[in-house]
Amino acid sequence: MTAFKEFAHVCSQIENTSSSLEITDMVAEFFRIVDTEELPVVIHFIMGEVFPAWSEEELGIGKGLYYTSLSKVSGLSVDEIKEIVRKTGDIGKTTIEVMKNKSGDQVTFSVFFDDNTQLSIIDVYEALKKIAAINGKGSQNIKMKNLQYIFSKASPQESQYMARLVLEELRIGVGEGIVRDAIALAFDVPAESIERGFMLTNDMGAVGLAAKKGGIEEVEKLNMELNRPIKLMLAQVTPSIKTAIEEMEEAAIEWKFDGARLQVHKDKDKVSIYSRKLENITNSLPDVVSAVKEYVNADTAILDGEAFAVDENGKPKPFQEILKRLRRKYDIEITTRDIPLTVKFFDIMYLNGDYLIDLSLIERRRLLGECVRNSNSITVDQQVVTDDPEIGEKIYSEAIRAGHEGIMIKNPQSPYTPGKRGKNWLKKKPVMETLDLVVIGGEWGYGRRTNFIGSYTLSCYDPDSGNFLPIGKVGTGITDENLVELTGLFSDLIVVESGRDLEFKPEIVFEVAFEEIQKSTNYESGYALRFPRLVSIRDDKSPHEADTISRVDEIYRSQRK
Ligand code: AMP
Secondary structure (H helix, E strand, O other): OOOOHHHHHHHHHHOOOOOOHHHHEEEHHHHHHHOHHHHHHHHHHHHHOOOOOOOOOOOOHHHHHHHHHHHHHHHOOOOHHHEEEEHHHOOOHHOOOOOOOOOOOOOOOOOOOOOOOEEEEEHHHHHHHHHHHHOOOOHHHHHHHHHHHHHHOOOOOHHHHHHHHOOOOOOOOHHHHHHHHHHHHHHHHHHHHHHHHHHHHOHHHHHHHHHHHHHHHHHHHHEEEOOEEOOOOEEEEEEOOOHHHHHOOOEEEEEOOOOEEEEEEOOOOOEEEEEEOOOHHHHHHHHHHHHHHHHHHEEEEEEEEEEEEEOOOOOOOOOHHOOOOOOOOOOOOHHHHOOOOOEEEEEEEEOOOEEEOOOHHHOOOOOHHHOOOOOEEEEEEEEEEOOOHHHHHHHHHHHHHHHOOEEEOOOOOOOOOOEEEEEEEEEEOOOEEEEEEEEEEEEEEOEEEOOEEEEEEEEEEEEEOOOOEEEEEEEEOOOHHHHHHHHHHOOOOOEEEEEEEEEOOOOEEEEEEEOOEEEEOOOOOOOEOOOEEEEEOOOOOOOHHOHHHHHHHHHHHHHHO
16 A cells, blocks of 8 residues: 555655656656556546546536635635635645644644654545545535545645645646656556557556556557547648648548537447547537437447537537537536537447457448438538549538538548547648728628627728728628627617618728638629638727728739739
8 A cells, every 4th residue: 555645755756856757767666666456546646637537537626615625624714715825826835834824723634734644545546536426415515524534634745735636736747648658667568559558548547557467468458448538530731632632542521510529439328428638528418418329320339520509400500609518517408409419420430349440431431321320410421532632622612611611631541540640631621811801881680680780791991092892791700699799889880771781880890711802893892702700809900900902902812822
C-alpha cells in the first residue's frame, strides 16, 4: 500500500522540476514502485483526473461545494475563502492557508496537522468513488460530509494536492505524452505500443496496468471495448479538391456536416454516446439513444458520426443550436423537443464482436449500410466514390447549397486510424472572407419571424460619390436572440416602409462572411455575395469606415486568380 503522502511528495517534486526528461524519470520511478492494483489509479491521479473522461462516474464537486466545506471546517466565511483564492490563485495553497486560520472550536479537521496519519492512495480513491456515487436529494450535504472526512485525515501537503485533484486543477504539467513515455520507460515497452494501446482504449490506466503485468505482449493485446470510447480519426485541410482526388487516384466523397461529432456504442440494450472530447454525453441525448436502439440492427456496434440540429423542414440549423443539447443536465426533455437532431453516421469500427478498423473504408461503409436503417433521426451519410475532380466540385457546391460545411475527401482503401490526423481524410470547406458592410434596407420576416426584420440589405461604400451601393442580402447567421435585438435596433432607423420592404438610415455596419463574390446585375454595386452569413455587428465602425467598392473589386479579382 502506497501512502497518499508519497503521491503528494512526487507531485511537489515534479512542480519544482522544469526538464520533461527528468519529470518522465520521476513519474516512471513512481509507476515502478507502486503496487499493481494502485497503478491505474496513480496514472489517472498524476494526469489530474480521478476517473477517465469517458467514465460515467463524476465526482460532482464544484467550487461552491468545496468552498462551503472549507468554510464549515475552518469557520471562515465563503467570501473570506474566495478572497484567499484571489490572493493565492491556487486552491491547494488556499486550502492550507484556510486551515491555518481554523478557529479553535472547529474540530472536524482535528488531525489536520498530524503527519502520522497514513492515508493510502487507494483510501483516497475509494473515498472519492463513494462521493461520486452519492446522488439525489440531499446529496450535496452528504458529499460535503464525506469530503470533510477525508480532508480531516490529510496532512497540509496531502490536502493541497487532494484539493487540486478533487477540483480537477492538479496541473503539475504531466500530460499524455509524459505518461506514455514514463510507462514505456518503467516497464520496458516501446512508446509506440503504449501509444497504440492508448488510441484504442483511451485509458492510460489500463495501458499502464497491461505493461506492468505482461510487458509488450500484454499491451499489444489491448483492443477497443464497448462502453469505452476509442480516439477519433481526424482530418487534414486540403486547399484543392482537384489535387486531393488526383493524389488519391480514387476518392470517397461525403458531405461535411457542421455539427458535433458523436461516437456511439451499442451494447445490446445499452447505448452510450461520447463527444469529440470523448466525454460521456449519453444522458443529454435520449432521442439519439432511442433512435440507435430502433434503427441500428446490430447486437453490438461502435459507430462514428456527426449530429446537427435541424429545422421543421430538416434543414441544418446553425452550429450553436447543437451546443444547447450537449452536456445538458436540466430541461433535457424540453430541449430534446425544441431542438431536434439528425445524426449522420459515416463510419463503423466494431460490429457484433468483429474489430473493423483494419478493414478498408469501402468495406466498413458496406457493413455500416447494412446495419443502419435510415430514418428521420439517423441515417448513413451519402458517399460517392469517384476519380473525377469535377464530380467532387459538384458535390461540394451541393453540400454548401444545402447549408452544410463542405466535403470530406477520404481514401477508400484506408483503415480507421484512431487519434491520427493523416492524409486519408481530407476536408474542404470555403475559406470565408469577411467584409464590413452597411445595412441600408431590410424585410419583415415570414412565419415564425413575422414580427421581426429577418433579412438585411447590405451595401459597400463608394467614397467618390458618397453613396452606399447595394451588394446583397443577409438572413443567415442570425440567431433568435439576435433577431429580437436587431429588430429593436433597426426599428428606430426606418426611413421608408412599403409592404414588407424597409429602407434604413445607413448607420449600422455588419461584418459578413461569404463564400465568393460574383458579378451581378441585380445590385447597383455590380456584385453579389454568395452564401453571405452575419458574423458580427461592428459597433466600433461608422458607415464611412465600411469596406469600399474598390475593396470588393480587389477581392473579386483575387478570386479570379
Ligand atoms: P474539423 O472539425 O474542421 O477539423 O473537421 C473534421 C470534423 O468534421 C470531424 O471531426 C467531424 O466532426 C466533422 N464531420 C462532418 N461530416 C463528416 C464526415 N462525413 N466525415 C468525417 N467527419 C465529418
